[in-house]
Amino acid sequence: MNKVSFSYNNSIVRNFAYATILWGIVGMLVGVIIAFQLVEPRLNLTPWTTFGRIRPLHTNAVIFAFVGNAIFMGVYYILQRLLKARMFSDLLGKIHFWGWQLIIVSAALTLPLGITTSKEYAELEWPIDIAIALIWVVFGINMFGTIIKRREKHIYVGIWFFIATWVTVAMLHIVNSFEMPVSFLKSYSLYAGVQDALVQWWYGHNAVAFFLTTPFLGLMYYFMPKMANRPIYSYKLSILHFWSLIFIYIWAGPHHLLYSSLPDWAQELGVAFSIMLIAPSWGGMLNGLLTLRGAWDKVRDDVLLKFMVVGVTAYGMATLEGPLLSLKSVNAIAHFTDWIVAHVHVGALGWNGFLTFAMLYYIIPRIFQTKLHSNKLANFHFWIGTLGIIFYAVPMYFSGLMQGSMWSDFNADGSLTYNFLQTTERIWSLHIIRGIGGLLYLTGAIVMAYNLMKTIGAGKFMAEEQTEVQIADHAAEGKRYWHKWIEVRPMTMLLFSLVAVSIGGIVQMVPTFVVKSNIPTIKNVKPYTPLELVGRDIYIREGCNNCHSQLVRPFPHETERYDEYSKAGEFVYDHPFLWGSKRTGPDLSRGGVKSNPNTYKDEGWHWSHMNNPRDVNPQSIMPSYPWLCDIDNEMDLSTLKQKINAMRTVGVPYEKGYENQALADLDAQASGIVATLKGKGIKATNRTEIVALIAYLHKLGRDIKPQEVANN
Amino acid sequence: MGQNQNYGWKGTQNMNIIVLLIICSVSLAALFLSLFIWWVRSGQADDLETPAHRMLFEDSKPNTNKTTTTANSYE
Numbered sequence: 080m081n082k083v084s085f086s087y088n089n090s091i092v093r094n095f096a097y098a099t100i101l102w103g104i105v106g107m108l109v110g111v112i113i114a115f116q117l118v119e120p121r122l123n124l125t126p127w128t129t130f131g132r133i134r135p136l137h138t139n140a141v142i143f144a145f146v147g148n149a150i151f152m153g154v155y156y157i158l159q160r161l162l163k164a165r166m167f168s169d170l171l172g173k174i175h176f177w178g179w180q181l182i183i184v185s186a187a188l189t190l191p192l193g194i195t196t197s198k199e200y201a202e203l204e205w206p207i208d209i210a211i212a213l214i215w216v217v218f219g220i221n222m223f224g225t226i227i228k229r230r231e232k233h234i235y236v237g238i239w240f241f242i243a244t245w246v247t248v249a250m251l252h253i254v255n256s257f258e259m260p261v262s263f264l265k266s267y268s269l270y271a272g273v274q275d276a277l278v279q280w281w282y283g284h285n286a287v288a289f290f291l292t293t294p295f296l297g298l299m300y301y302f303m304p305k306m307a308n309r310p311i312y313s314y315k316l317s318i319l320h321f322w323s324l325i326f327i328y329i330w331a332g333p334h335h336l337l338y339s340s341l342p343d344w345a346q347e348l349g350v351a352f353s354i355m356l357i358a359p360s361w362g363g364m365l366n367g368l369l370t371l372r373g374a375w376d377k378v379r380d381d382v383l384l385k386f387m388v389v390g391v392t393a394y395g396m397a398t399l400e401g402p403l404l405s406l407k408s409v410n411a412i413a414h415f416t417d418w419i420v421a422h423v424h425v426g427a428l429g430w431n432g433f434l435t436f437a438m439l440y441y442i443i444p445r446i447f448q449t450k451l452h453s454n455k456l457a458n459f460h461f462w463i464g465t466l467g468i469i470f471y472a473v474p475m476y477f478s479g480l481m482q483g484s485m486w487s488d489f490n491a492d493g494s495l496t497y498n499f500l501q502t503t504e505r506i507w508s509l510h511i512i513r514g515i516g517g518l519l520y521l522t523g524a525i526v527m528a529y530n531l532m533k534t535i536g537a538g539k540f541m542a543e544e545q546t547e548v549q550i551a552d553h554a555a556e557g558k559r560y561w562h563k564w565i566e567v568r569p570m571t572m573l574l575f576s577l578v579a580v581s582i583g584g585i586v587q588m589v590p591t592f593v594v595k596s597n598i599p600t601i602k603n604v605k606p607y608t609p610l611e612l613v614g615r616d617i618y619i620r621e622g623c624n625n626c627h628s629q630l631v632r633p634f635p636h637e638t639e640r641y642d643e644y645s646k647a648g649e650f651v652y653d654h655p656f657l658w659g660s661k662r663t664g665p666d667l668s669r670g671g672v673k674s675n676p677n678t679y680k681d682e683g684w685h686w687s688h689m690n691n692p693r694d695v696n697p698q699s700i701m702p703s704y705p706w707l708c709d710i711d712n713e714m715d716l717s718t719l720k721q722k723i724n725a726m727r728t729v730g731v732p733y734e735k736g737y738e739n740q741a742l743a744d745l746d747a748q749a750s751g752i753v754a755t756l757k758g759k760g761i762k763a764t765n766r767t768e769i770v771a772l773i774a775y776l777h778k779l780g781r782d783i784k785p786q787e788v789a790n791n
Numbered sequence: 792m793g794q795n796q797n798y799g800w801k802g803t804q805n806m807n808i809i810v811l812l813i814i815c816s817v818s819l820a821a822l823f824l825s826l827f828i829w830w831v832r833s834g835q836a837d838d839l840e841t842p843a844h845r846m847l848f849e850d851s852k853p854n855t856n857k858t859t860t861t862a863n864s865y866e
Contacts (some may be wrong), residue, residue: 161846233842234835247819254815274808281812325823329816345809770866
């Protein structure tokens with residue numbers, strides 16, 4: 080038995096806490112704004128604040144800024160205390176903190192500017208992706224360093240969740256971010272079409288799993304017992320929970336692509352693993368809730384526990400709903416609708432939000448050596464937040480079910496009962512209630528910020544928290560073993576081998592499997608012309624894929640509404656894929672099928688529609704894009720050659736030297752569209768952006784129905 | 792739709808990416824498995840009762856009695 084004195088570093092915890100509060104409010108505010116943009120399109124205001132550009136800003140801000148900083152706050156607080164060791168390096172902590180904030184700022188700058196890869200939750204362009212990878216490694220070194228120098232032999236279960244988080248997020252981020260740079264802020268995904276979709280949702284699903292779930296389970300396993308002052312219901316169950324969850328989660332990604340062109344066996348695999356996930360998820364939820372067995376009276380008085388109970392319950396609800404949504408029959412109705420939005424917000428607002436609030440209320444008074452300023456305000460926050468979740472989720476469930484059933488409704492004569500706009504109109508009022516729900520939730524967060532500010536003002540910050548540890552016998556006994564096993568090699572080796580596996584291995588594998596692979600060319604499906612390519616990049620810049628899908632599922636109502644269902648072979652030149660995940664507007668993948676008046680609109684229609692959708696459809700909620708029609712706003716062709724070259728590198732068969740001819744081809748195609756527009760009395764030049772966009776929209780689905788075009 | 796017959800997904804064409812993803816996923820599973828084996832071997836699983844209790848008592852701060860007056864009355 081010997082005593083060791085040292086101190087916990089609270090400054091880094093405080094910094095992450097401040098960032099959590101700040102970015103949380105910013106991210107939620109953007110969420111409220113985009114919610115009301117779907118009610119009143121005039122709220123789109125400027126080119127930089129249209130729904131398509133700031134919806135990714137909202138998701139990135141709440142996931143990576145709000146929840147991300149909350150994870151780091153919790154991890155830096157917990158690791159030191161559970162491992163009885165100061166964080167490995169104060170400097171790395173600072174680099175981690177400021178690096179992460181810089182990444183967030185760069186996201187906040189680039190996304191409104193339309194600089195995006197279009198891949199959901201991975202929208203940030205390649206230089207920022209590299210920065211994320213580097214900062215993540217810094218975080219990893221700091222975490223594993225602390226684990227190595229720990230004074231407590233046993234690694235508490237919560238920490239295992241952090242380890243799994245770090246390892247998996249590193250792998251997902253790197254694999255999904257392989258892209259071919261065109262210029263400093265533009266790149267094309269290395270993968271195409273179906274492959275790109277599969278990688279993206281393998282990432283997207285596991286970003287939810289390993290960024291929004293596993294770290295928060297780790298946090299729950301610390302804060303729930305701490306706040307209730309009772310041990311976790313079953314430590315054995317928590318171990319079972321951990322190992323089973325991490326083994327199963329990684330396979331569930333394809334449930335985001337049901338009824339798509341992804342091979343059936345991959346879809347079924349995703350479904351099976353999703354169903355299996357109920358077991359570990361509910362094991363975890365019950366373990367958290369049952370910790371309060373015999374102590375439920377505490378929940379009545381303690382606002383922190385209220386947040387925890389609702390948060391963990393929301394986790395249970397979301398993890399039951401997720402597998403149910405993975406069932407193909409349920410997915411057929413729910414996919415592309417508001418149901419999915421409701422589902423993710425139960426998880427995000429309930430589970431991530433409420434656990435984060437509880438953590439902030441727990442940590443801030445402690446490191447500022449004072450009491451929470453007002454329990455009453457915290458209670459107010461709890462109730463208005465809960466109300467906010469209900470007002471958010473319930474109307475969105477209604478709305479989703481309504482969309483799903485109205486879209487698939489047929490008349491007796493075999494025609495569709497509703498056109499798309501009728502469904503948009505029908506859910507309009509529900510979207511208002513949803514917006515109010517978001518506003519309530521945001522109000523709660525602002526009240527919390529005020530409450531914590533007052534707390535901070537009244538307290539005295541304890542940057543260095545002195546502590547004393549008695550090195551107990553069992554630790555000394557363990558020391559012999561894990562000194563040898565861990566301190567000397569394995570953990571360091573683990574770290575380096577991981578970096579090697581993640582980066583080195585994949586750098587070798589990707590070219591082997593992807594670039595040199597024989598991407599099948601189907602004789603009718605042609606690569607994009609230079610003008611179409613430029614139009615596609617405008618489509619990506621404006622974030623059209625946030626509201627419009629390009630994937631027709633093989634259902635009668637979809638083929639009736641949108642024409643021929645999507646085939647894998649159509650997407651071989653799509654770097655990145657643009658299937659989308661939500662139909663706030665109709666599917667666009669048959670915009671070029673001239674024979675179908677439901678999907679094909681002529682040049683003049685597109686011009687008027689983009690200039691102001693209300694001129695064409697008075698009920699439309701789409702933003703206006705007058706700058707696309709502005710002849711003074713010319714398309715950016717400075718990187719056209721690089722674009723062709725980059726596409727060729729990732730496997731699109733542009734002939735050698737085609738980059739030199741691209742501009743002439745572009746002008747030839749553009750003047751045709753300009754002439755057609757002129758015939759309708761619309762002024763445009765070869766450089767007007769709308770011309771490229773029309774060319775792109777008219778390319779969609781054209782190749783798959785070449786005969787109809789010829790006959791038309 | 793006779794002319795569309797050859798557009799569907801056939802055999803293994805176009806899906807090599809799944810090999811990469813399976814390699815990644817299996818390596819991750821293998822890594823977690825080796826971690827699990829290490830976890831059992833190194834004695835992490837020897838005692839699955841006390842860790843749950845021990846974590847409740849780790850905050851002993853000899854120099855800061857003030858911190859005990861926190862928001863939560865049960866402390």
